[in-house]
Amino acid sequence: MAATTPARERTRREIVHQAMDLFQARGYNATSLQDIATAAGCSKATVLYHFSGKPAVLAAVLEPAAADVAALVKAAAELSRADAQELAIKSFIDLAVVHRGVVDVLQDILPVIEQMPEVGQLVADGLQLSDYLAGSDDPLEQDLAKFAINGLLGECRHAQERTDDDLRRLCDIALRRILRRA
Amino acid sequence: MAATTPARERTRREIVHQAMDLFQARGYNATSLQDIATAAGCSKATVLYHFSGKPAVLAAVLEPAAADVAALVKAAAELSRADAQELAIKSFIDLAVVHRGVVDVLQDILPVIEQMPEVGQLVADGLQLSDYLAGSDDPLEQDLAKFAINGLLGECRHAQERTDDDLRRLCDIALRRILRRA
DNA sequence: GTCTATACGAAGATAGAC
DNA sequence: GTCTATCTTCGTATAGAC
Numbered sequence: 452m453a454a455t456t457p458a459r460e461r462t463r464r465e466i467v468h469q470a471m472d473l474f475q476a477r478g479y480n481a482t483s484l485q486d487i488a489t490a491a492g493c494s495k496a497t498v499l500y501h502f503s504g505k506p507a508v509l510a511a512v513l514e515p516a517a518a519d520v521a522a523l524v525k526a527a528a529e530l531s532r533a534d535a536q537e538l539a540i541k542s543f544i545d546l547a548v549v550h551r552g553v554v555d556v557l558q559d560i561l562p563v564i565e566q567m568p569e570v571g572q573l574v575a576d577g578l579q580l581s582d583y584l585a586g587s588d589d590p591l592e593q594d595l596a597k598f599a600i601n602g603l604l605g606e607c608r609h610a611q612e613r614t615d616d617d618l619r620r621l622c623d624i625a626l627r628r629i630l631r632r633a
Numbered sequence: 634m635a636a637t638t639p640a641r642e643r644t645r646r647e648i649v650h651q652a653m654d655l656f657q658a659r660g661y662n663a664t665s666l667q668d669i670a671t672a673a674g675c676s677k678a679t680v681l682y683h684f685s686g687k688p689a690v691l692a693a694v695l696e697p698a699a700a701d702v703a704a705l706v707k708a709a710a711e712l713s714r715a716d717a718q719e720l721a722i723k724s725f726i727d728l729a730v731v732h733r734g735v736v737d738v739l740q741d742i743l744p745v746i747e748q749m750p751e752v753g754q755l756v757a758d759g760l761q762l763s764d765y766l767a768g769s770d771d772p773l774e775q776d777l778a779k780f781a782i783n784g785l786l787g788e789c790r791h792a793q794e795r796t797d798d799d800l801r802r803l804c805d806i807a808l809r810r811i812l813r814r815a
Numbered sequence: 816g817t818c819t820a821t822a823c824g825a826a827g828a829t830a831g832a833c
Numbered sequence: 834g835t836c837t838a839t840c841t842t843c844g845t846a847t848a849g850a851c
Contacts (some may be wrong), residue, residue, distance in 0.1 A: 458816070478744030480662040483844060497817055499846065555744075561790075562660030562741050591803070598784040598807045605783025606776070608743075621773070625780045628811050641834070665826060679835050681828065 463501045466491045467511045474512060475552045478559035484508075509560070510569035516550040517573040524576045527583045536586035540632065543580055544603065544622045548615050551607035558608060586630065599629040645683045648673045649693045656694060657734045660741035666690075691742070692751035698732040699755040706758045709765045718768035722814065725762055726785065726804045730797050733789035740790060768812065781811040 469490035473482045484505060488495045502508045523542050527535040547554060557570070564570060577600075585596035603622050610618055627633040651672035655664040666687060670677045684690045705724050709717040729736060739752070746752060759782075767778035785804050792800055809815040 462816080476744075481745060484846090485844080493816095494818055495845085496819080496847085500816070504845075558740070559744050562737075563663060591806070594788070594803050595807055595810075598788050598803070601787025602780040602784030602811070605787065606780050621776050621780070624773070625777055625811060628777075628813065629784075629807060631810065644834080666828085667826080675834095676836055677827085678829085678837080682834065687827075 459501075462491070462493060462497065466493070466498055466501060466508065470508050471512045471552060471556070474509070474556040474559070479509060479556060480559060506567060506569050509556075509567070512556065513553055513570060513573060516546070516553040517570075517576070519546050519550065520573060520576045520580065524579050524583075527580070532586060535583045536630075536632070539580055539583040540623070540626055540630070543584065543600075544619055544626065547603055547607045547622065548618050551610055551618075554604050554607045555609065558604075584626075584630070586632075592630075595629055599626050602629070641683075644673070644675060644679065648675070648680055648683060648690065652690050653694045653734060653738075656691070656738040656741070661691060661738060662741060688749060688751050691738075691749070694738060695735055695752060695755060698728070698735040699752075699758070701728050701732065702755060702758045702762065706761050706765075709762070714768060717765045718812075718814070721762055721765040722805070722808055722812070725766065725782075726801055726808065729785055729789045729804070730800050733792055733800070736786050736789045737791065740786075766808075766812070768814075774812075777811055781808050784811070 466487060470482070470487045473486055473490060477486075484495045484498050487508065488498050491498070498508070502511065523538075523546065526542075527538050530538060557564075557573075560567060560570070564574060581596050581600055582593070584599065585593045587593075602625060606622060606625070607618065624633075648669060652664070652669045655668055655672060659668075666677045666680050669690065670680050673680070680690070684693065705721075705728065708724075709720050712720060739746075739755075742749060742752070746756060763778050763782055764775070766781065767775045769775075784807060788804060788807070789800065806815075
């Protein structure tokens with residue numbers, strides 16, 4: 452099979468990769484297109500050739516995580532409520548740990564997340580997961596599930612130095628304590 | 634006792650008040666000095682007459698919460714470890730609920746909080762409280778305390794519609810579940 | 816595809832009049 | 834104390850050459 456225009460793809464990938472690192476380290480707001488271009492070794496104009504604007508770069512950065520979350524939501528929909536909760540506990544932790552860089556990025560755009568159609572689906576899927584996590588329609592349990600998610604996401608922020616397994620173990624304990632599924 | 638130059642104080646207070654509302658609604662980064670000035674009914678230059686810059690406005694906005702947290706840390710230092718933990722559970726919830734607007738604001742400056750000397754003391758006091766909350770030197774309990782704080786702060790964000798008592802009750806349940814002090 | 820050069824606007828901050 | 838006017842810097846985005 453033929454390689455798909457290597458030059459174009461290589462530059463594009465490098466832009467997304469560097470943008471990810473910068474968004475994570477300094478936050479989305481504090482990162483300019485110039486910063487991204489410099490880190491990627493190209494010019495601002497090149498970034499804007501590949502992406503329609505800064506929000507489009509953000510969407511590309513979030514895309515792998517958004518796809519994983521969407522797949523999880525779809526899988527949970529096939530299960531019974533109890534099985535969906537157990538899957539949500541296990542898999543949500545996995546996703547938050549593996550994509551913890553994305554968690555950092557999302558944190559920074561929270562105040563304006565409603566005005567970003569690029570992340571709308573990801574937010575909607577996250578809320579759906581919160582529902583599966585609660586395991587029931589009891590408002591208290593629903594609130595506790597949201598509480599747990601906030602704790603989980605907070606724990607995965609700025610946790611680059613931790614090993615994946617350590618972080619997973621901690622989050623599993625905390626989640627099961629809150630949800631009383633220990 | 635003589636009133637302290639009412640005109641000056643009145644304008645200053647109005648600036649802080651409006652800045653608080655704007656920081657909370659749109660985030661610190663997304664709020665300009667012009668926005669604050671317009672909301673306060675004065676000019677940008679007037680804002681900069683009262684405050685040395687945007688970070689100084691932020692410091693003034695955070696000041697009441699910072700004072701309360703500092704007082705709590707000081708009070709906990711006088712107690713036994715077990716009593717300090719119980720005080721931390723009760724009072725930290727109170728502070729987070731009462732100052733939940735400030736929690737919103739802090740959220741937005743997290744990525745750059747290290748570069749803001751204005752909030753350094755508040756952050757340091759928060760970490761100290763996390764220590765009291767853990768109740769022991771066990772690294773797992775320390776991590777769980779941080780997890781709990783993240784959940785607690787997350788719950789207090791964007792919670793303007795909730796009553797104080799509802800929010801307090803929910804946070805108390807969640808905190809005691811995580812810390813196993815139910 | 817990628818670049819340089821540039822337009823355009825908004826932000827923080829200052830100067831000086833009133 | 835508060836204003837208008839201005840400066841400077843920096844952001845996004847576009848135009849056109851290579």
